Amino acid sequence: MTLETLPDRRRGPRRALAPTEFDHPSSEFGPRPILVLNNVTKTYPNGRNALKDVDLVVPEGDFVFLVGPSGAGKSTLMKLLIRDEVATEGTVMLDGDDLAKLPRRRIPRVRRKVGIVFQDFKLLPTKTVRENIAFALEVTGTSRRMIRPAVERVMALVGLTGQAAQYPHQLSGGEMQRTAIARALVHDPRIVIADEPTGNLDPLISWEIIQLLLRINELGTTVLMATHDADVVTALRKRVVALEDGHVMRDELGGGYHRRG
Numbered sequence: 335m336t337l338e339t340l341p342d343r344r345r346g347p348r349r350a351l352a353p354t355e356f357d358h359p360s361s362e363f364g365p366r367p368i369l370v371l372n373n374v375t376k377t378y379p380n381g382r383n384a385l386k387d388v389d390l391v392v393p394e395g396d397f398v399f400l401v402g403p404s405g406a407g408k409s410t411l412m413k414l415l416i417r418d419e420v421a422t423e424g425t426v427m428l429d430g431d432d433l434a435k436l437p438r439r440r441i442p443r444v445r446r447k448v449g450i451v452f453q454d455f456k457l458l459p460t461k462t463v464r465e466n467i468a469f470a471l472e473v474t475g476t477s478r479r480m481i482r483p484a485v486e487r488v489m490a491l492v493g494l495t496g497q498a499a500q501y502p503h504q505l506s507g508g509e510m511q512r513t514a515i516a517r518a519l520v521h522d523p524r525i526v527i528a529d530e531p532t533g534n535l536d537p538l539i540s541w542e543i544i545q546l547l548l549r550i551n552e553l554g555t556t557v558l559m560a561t562h563d564a565d566v567v568t569a570l571r572k573r574v575v576a577l578e579d580g581h582v583m584r585d586e587l588g589g590g591y592h593r594r595g
């Protein structure tokens with residue numbers, strides 16, 4: 335099996351569209367947004383204002399770099415998307431759902447639309463590669479019959495079939511991150527958010543991880559990646575959203591890490 339076994343979303347949405355203003359057929363208005371932040375402010379209980387009036391629309395299939403200095407609000411923005419945090423003001427719409435208004439019972443289903451990858455991998459040390467990936471499905475009550483083929487598919491996809499029985503301490507950094515990416519993909523998410531996924535990796539291995547995320551994106555999964563890696567951002571000329579002190583300071587296609595001029 336290869337990367338080509340990922341469901342190809344470029345053929346269009348696979349489910350009926352919900353009747354909201356954010357859901358429209360891609361043919362008329364361009365790709366439908368998977369993510370819409372409208373006037374989002376996040377103030378933590380200690381009074382710290384981490385996001386201020388953030389507007390952001392991410393069409394399905396986009397690849398977006400989220401950049402900005404330490405403390406700018408990148409991780410906070412990502413936490414809103416998995417409903418780890420809730421916006422203090424404004425709305426966060428994910429695939430047509432307003433995350434603040436979501437009934438508790440619907441949270442798990444919406445969370446499964448997002449695959450998340452962290453800088454420090456967050457693998458379970460007592461579980462093998464295969465078990466780490468499978469665990470993400472076990473906790474959602476997926477049947478054993480469904481788990482096995484799904485896990486084998488994503489392991490093949492990230493090129494880890496040969497390491498399936500190894501524990502995290504027996505893996506290289508790049509292999510740990512590929513395991514984490516496989517785990518993020520096993521639910522077949524609509525969007526993958528990666529919070530500094532190459533922050534603990536050397537430059538060569540970082541490029542491998544970026545190439546993998548680009549392939550996943552080419553197959554139609556939206557990718558939002560926070561990074562401090564200026565070389566990668568500048569070389570790839572993707573969409574760049576720059577946060578500074580909680581504000582969106584720049585949002586440009588084909589941007590570099592640093593502001594032009």
Ligand SMILES: Nc1ncnc2c1ncn2[C@@H]1O[C@H](COP(=O)(O)OP(=O)(O)OP(=O)(O)O)[C@@H](O)[C@H]1O
Pocket residue numbers: 378379380382383384402403404405406407408409410411
């Ligand atoms: N749970 C929290 N409670 C209070 N303040 C917080 C909390 N989490 C983050 N902050 C503050 O919010 C601001 C934004 O933090 P955030 O982690 O989003 O930044 P970041 O852009 O991801 O930075 P880095 O590049 O260092 O990861 C910072 O000033 C931080 O101290």
Ligand SMILES: [Mg+2]
Pocket residue numbers: 408409410529
């Ligand atoms: Mg961060």
